Amino acid sequence: MNLADVARRAGVSPATASRALSGHPHVAEVTRARVWEAARALEYVASPEATGLARGTTGRVAVVVPHLARWWFGAALEGLGTVLREGGRDLLLYRLGDAGSRQAFFDELPTRRRADAVVLLGFGVDERERERLDRIGVGIVAAGTRVGSHPSVSIDDHAAGRQAMDHLLHLGHRRIGTIVAADPELDLAQPAGRSSAYRAALADAGITPDPALSVTVTWSPESGARAMGELLGLADPPTAVYAHSDEIALGAVRTLRRAGLRVPEDVSVVGIDDHPLAAMTDLSTVAQPAAEQGELAGRMALAGLAGEPVDPVVTVPTRLVIRGSSGPPQAAGRRWRRS
Amino acid sequence: MNLADVARRAGVSPATASRALSGHPHVAEVTRARVWEAARALEYVASPEATGLARGTTGRVAVVVPHLARWWFGAALEGLGTVLREGGRDLLLYRLGDAGSRQAFFDELPTRRRADAVVLLGFGVDERERERLDRIGVGIVAAGTRVGSHPSVSIDDHAAGRQAMDHLLHLGHRRIGTIVAADPELDLAQPAGRSSAYRAALADAGITPDPALSVTVTWSPESGARAMGELLGLADPPTAVYAHSDEIALGAVRTLRRAGLRVPEDVSVVGIDDHPLAAMTDLSTVAQPAAEQGELAGRMALAGLAGEPVDPVVTVPTRLVIRGSSGPPQAAGRRWRRS
Numbered sequence: 001m002n003l004a005d006v007a008r009r010a011g012v013s014p015a016t017a018s019r020a021l022s023g024h025p026h027v028a029e030v031t032r033a034r035v036w037e038a039a040r041a042l043e044y045v046a047s048p049e050a051t052g053l054a055r056g057t058t059g060r061v062a063v064v065v066p067h068l069a070r071w072w073f074g075a076a077l078e079g080l081g082t083v084l085r086e087g088g089r090d091l092l093l094y095r096l097g098d099a100g101s102r103q104a105f106f107d108e109l110p111t112r113r114r115a116d117a118v119v120l121l122g123f124g125v126d127e128r129e130r131e132r133l134d135r136i137g138v139g140i141v142a143a144g145t146r147v148g149s150h151p152s153v154s155i156d157d158h159a160a161g162r163q164a165m166d167h168l169l170h171l172g173h174r175r176i177g178t179i180v181a182a183d184p185e186l187d188l189a190q191p192a193g194r195s196s197a198y199r200a201a202l203a204d205a206g207i208t209p210d211p212a213l214s215v216t217v218t219w220s221p222e223s224g225a226r227a228m229g230e231l232l233g234l235a236d237p238p239t240a241v242y243a244h245s246d247e248i249a250l251g252a253v254r255t256l257r258r259a260g261l262r263v264p265e266d267v268s269v270v271g272i273d274d275h276p277l278a279a280m281t282d283l284s285t286v287a288q289p290a291a292e293q294g295e296l297a298g299r300m301a302l303a304g305l306a307g308e309p310v311d312p313v314v315t316v317p318t319r320l321v322i323r324g325s326s327g328p329p330q331a332a333g334r335r336w337r338r339s
Numbered sequence: 340m341n342l343a344d345v346a347r348r349a350g351v352s353p354a355t356a357s358r359a360l361s362g363h364p365h366v367a368e369v370t371r372a373r374v375w376e377a378a379r380a381l382e383y384v385a386s387p388e389a390t391g392l393a394r395g396t397t398g399r400v401a402v403v404v405p406h407l408a409r410w411w412f413g414a415a416l417e418g419l420g421t422v423l424r425e426g427g428r429d430l431l432l433y434r435l436g437d438a439g440s441r442q443a444f445f446d447e448l449p450t451r452r453r454a455d456a457v458v459l460l461g462f463g464v465d466e467r468e469r470e471r472l473d474r475i476g477v478g479i480v481a482a483g484t485r486v487g488s489h490p491s492v493s494i495d496d497h498a499a500g501r502q503a504m505d506h507l508l509h510l511g512h513r514r515i516g517t518i519v520a521a522d523p524e525l526d527l528a529q530p531a532g533r534s535s536a537y538r539a540a541l542a543d544a545g546i547t548p549d550p551a552l553s554v555t556v557t558w559s560p561e562s563g564a565r566a567m568g569e570l571l572g573l574a575d576p577p578t579a580v581y582a583h584s585d586e587i588a589l590g591a592v593r594t595l596r597r598a599g600l601r602v603p604e605d606v607s608v609v610g611i612d613d614h615p616l617a618a619m620t621d622l623s624t625v626a627q628p629a630a631e632q633g634e635l636a637g638r639m640a641l642a643g644l645a646g647e648p649v650d651p652v653v654t655v656p657t658r659l660v661i662r663g664s665s666g667p668p669q670a671a672g673r674r675w676r677r678s
Contacts, residue, residue, distance in 0.1 A: 060431075068417040069615075069630070071408070078407040081434040090453065092399075093432045095420040114429065221619045247616070254619040276408070277586070277616050280560045280593040291408070 010038035062115035079291035083298030139304035143297035153314040160318040161197025177213040177238035224251025239329040246271035264327035282324035349377035401454035418630035422637030478643035482636035492635040492653040499657040500536025516577035519555040563590025578668040585610035603666035621663035
């Protein structure tokens with residue numbers, strides 16, 4: 001009893017039968033049903049060979065990440081790895097850290113079937129790359145980002161940004177700076193929702209955004225420190241800063257302390273993430289569950305391989321965590337005192 | 340022209356020829372030379388099939404880690420991944436986060452040849468596990484730990500610990516606590532050198548170690564915070580603390596601040612790592628190059644697969660980074676003032 005028998009009974013080619021059994025997304029529902037019907041009738045799934053097939057052909061899931069040393073990626077990968085291991089899959093890790101490795105990966109992708117599914121971890125792809133992914137004919141799941149109409153799990157970046165901004169506005173801040181994170185080397189889309197939240201929150205509060213208060217940097221603590229220096233160099237510096245990540249926010253706090261300014265009395269700082277060290281450094285932030293996003297992406301990938309239905313868009317909640325780095329602006333305005 | 344021809348000409352079995360060409364460590368040098376001689380004579384390496392063979396049979400390197408969300412592992416994996424990609428190898432990631440997954444991995448290891456080499460990243464193995472690794476007949480490289488006589492790259496934990504301890508002793512501290520890191524769930528050996536350095540430094544300074552000043556915890560910031568609480572609960576608390584990692588040290592700083600104590604005036608704190616956030620939080624530490632250890636381990640694995648000689652033990656240097664969390668003990672002793 002082999003795949004050819006199943007294909008014959010279902011009236012499809014062996015290739016189509018294989019795709020249907022491996023949970024390939026581009027198989028018509030009616031075809032998939034007919035193939036599974038045939039497989040059941042022939043007790044095909046009972047053989048070890050068939051079990052392998054139903055689970056895909058390589059036993060591996062490819063995971064693509066832009067970074068590994070940053071907290072979110074390590075935590076998400078840890079959750080994802082646990083779920084894949086429990087599902088009996090090996091994890092092939094591709095870190096595309098620069099434009100060259102990124103291009104090489106997508107160029108050679110269609111010629112090499114190395115995995116049964118691809119999980120993009122915080123790695124947004126462009127139109128051409130998405131086409132190439134579609135062409136290799138394996139399921140695609142995204143975590144921490146959205147990729148076309150493929151299943152994805154992430155936070156609502158706009159909602160997270162609003163939690164941070166509304167907190168600062170409620171405290172009475174009117175002159176709020178923002179440190180925007182981008183990934184210029186990889187040309188990855190910045191989390192646009194985190195920026196739109198800044199503008200929307202200001203608009204709702206009747207405040208006209210000042211372009212000088214928005215500084216765009218890479219995701220590192222060091223660049224957060226530099227961005228804060230830039231904001232402090234303004235003729236009219238902000239009384240509060242909303243940063244796109246905790247790592248950036250902690251860099252900003254560092255610069256404030258070096259400048260002899262008090263946090264939050266002189267300047268409040270809020271990040272996004274709830275990095276394990278945010279609690280240790282008393283940073284107010286918007287918490288997101290990173291490991292859980294990895295786990296959910298892993299479950300979605302396994303479900304897709306098993307031919308089960310997969311939610312197209314899963315949004316995990318964020319929550320404001322108020323700690324010691326945010327407080328009301330000083331009554332006297334921005335007349336900073338040295339600490 | 341296939342492998343059998345090469346084997347015949349070399350007078351060995353095809354399996355031995357394959358092992359010799361894939362840089363397998365357990366092939367006698369004379370046999371390896373004869374097989375390569377035969378392969379060259381038959382221009383065997385010129386075929387794509389042979390290129391694949393010379394590079395091993397799967398094109399993959401397995402990487403085993405106990406953690407991913409902690410800084411060292413993400414950074415080391417990033418360095419390792421870059422080198423393996425440049426070497427044309429795929430990276431199979433196995434995170435063994437608990438005793439169960441660890442046992443399952445080593446139990447099924449000998450029956451599955453999934454990679455041409457194994458890199459153990461901060462993952463020490465016991466005797467039985469090492470035997471199993473040896474039995475699958477692939478090269479083994481360790482980073483951040485030593486595994487029998489296999490090639491390894493790491494820091495000198497004892498020297499790193501001495502840098503931290505000698506710094507505190509030079510500042511005049513005599514009553515020094517230590518927060519020791521261990522991995523009880525995985526039963527991984529703690530970095531013994533970091534503990535022996537504590538005892539040796541005290542002995543050299545003529546100080547008898549007080550067992551109450553040594554607290555053993557897991558590697559997280561939270562457990563560092565709890566350990567510091569324990570030390571503060573002593574009748575005679577320490578004036579300085581040496582922690583096995585920056586993540587633990589930052590937890591300790593958190594508890595000190597919460598207790599209204601000043602760092603370093605009331606208690607000095609020194610860690611090990613130079614975590615990216617150590618600079619941001621002004622933590623004195625002993626810096627170790629994590630990404631470089633991953634890169635070197637990757638180069639050693641690739642060299643082994645290419646049949647090139649590999650240094651058995653590579654030690655990367657550490658260096659003391661003095662920041663604001665360490666200073667001399669107060670002249671008045673431990674009469675702490677609230678900040």
